[in-house]
Amino acid sequence: MKNEWPLWEVFIRGQHGMSHRHVGSLHAPDAEMAIKNARDVYTRRNEGVSIWVVEAAAITASSPSDKGPLYEPSESKVYRHPTFFDIPDEVGAM
């Protein structure tokens, strides 16, 4: 049996009510140790108030070659942005 500790991806919530952000990865035998290691590796200067870890093997990522089919459809839908519409000055802020 391969004896390398599995790889975990680490996500941290900063101080300011933001969402968890990916900060890097680390090796640990289990989730509990991954959290402890993440504390030492990624929050030595109060960078976070909450940590998520997830085994890297459990993540499914989109493929760079799917960029076209995935994202091009939204390029032609400019009306999704509020600036698409002209609102007369007279009606005030909207």
Add this chain to the structure above:
Amino acid sequence: MYAQMIKSEATQDDPEKLAAFQARIDAGEKIEPKDWMPEGYRKTLIRQIGQHAHSEIVGQLPEGNWITRAPTLERKAILLAKVQDEAGHGLYLYCAAETLGISRDEMTEMLLDGRMKYSSIFNYPTLNWADIGAVGWLVDGAAIMNQVPLQRTSYGPYSRAMIRVCKEESFHQRQGYDVIRRMAEGTPEQKKMAQDALNRLWYPSLMMFGPSDKDSVHSAQSMKWKIKMNTNDELRQKFVDQTVPQAEYLGLTIPDPDLKWNEERGHYDFTDPDWNEFFDVIKGNGPCNADRLAARNKAWKDGQWVRDGMLAHARKKAARKHAAE
């Protein structure tokens, strides 16, 4: 630097794909792990990031040597935090290298059996407390010179690791300068120790940037790929220009009789280190090469039962949970 003499790997890829890849780099785009990349780019980066990571880890040894003998509790806590940061830097970098398809254990084994290198600087000893000041001031100072531009490197995970590292480095250099300053302003004997540390560590610090540009044959491809951002001589010059006034402030003398401000160039002229010594240290013949590798091998071997035990425990726990479901 922390990565010295990285040989660019030859690449035999489809010219059309290569050109498109180069265009992305020229446009300032970041290359991410799942993107197509030339084999040479991948291999060169594994070697460079791996060597950088190993340097952070081995670099803990010369400073760790003085944690138990720091002169005050405050200095001890500071040095401990500094050395802990270096462990963190090693981990950020290993995780960046792992995105290129090599595992951390593989890299560790390559370090332990000599197939991968670490920076030549860590093969010099730290003989006394003044050396700890000089290491923070000069060695971390030289590392910063190299790491700041690497924040803009083309490989996303490497660039992000460098951004984290750079946020922490300025503490390292400042605490070192503070240690040596206290000694330079202390008793005549303390000042003599500070001068002696500078004398011994000056040229090894200059060697960190790698051989002179005229002898470094591998730079061109790496610079095109934005894996290397400046030439060795550029960074060395920058380091000398920055460090000379810092030494002057301390009343210490750079051990180079030919060091002189060159008005025309707008830089200091200085003496190159002894490159024969550099190549000899790289080959394994520096004062501490054997010690450093022995210490890393011992740590790896002694930790084996802990790593195995924790994994066995984790597997047992997972199996028990599975059975209960």
